Amino acid sequence: MNQENKDDLTPFTIDLTLEEARRRAEVLAALGPDWDPVEALRGEDEAYALLYSGLDAEQQRIYDRLVAAGVLPGDEPGRAATH
Structure with a gap:
């Protein structure tokens, strides 16, 4: 793309902050007050x-062997597989 074509482009950005806040509120509402x-x-x-x-x-x-290789998580707190 040459410089002339780049100058004709209009920047396009979307701020998803409000949408993410709405999504989180909906998740918490769906979980209910007893969660x-x-x-x-x-x-x-x-x-x-x-x-x-x-x-x-x-x-x-x-x-x-799978735990040692990181395929399965071990039994430590916050466990997660590393691979």
Whole structure:
């Protein structure tokens, strides 16, 4: 594109701040007044522990390798896979 064509362009910007605030308000409204984020996280931790409980030796070995490789998160707080 040459300089002449660039001069004919009109900048186009959109500020999504108001839309993001509206979206967040709608999410919180949908969750309702009884939503407890601490309890929700506690429930997720319990579900995660249950998911990987009762593994046999081979499954545990594979699980440990996947955690070490960063494919699965470990059991530390705020866990997330690194890959």
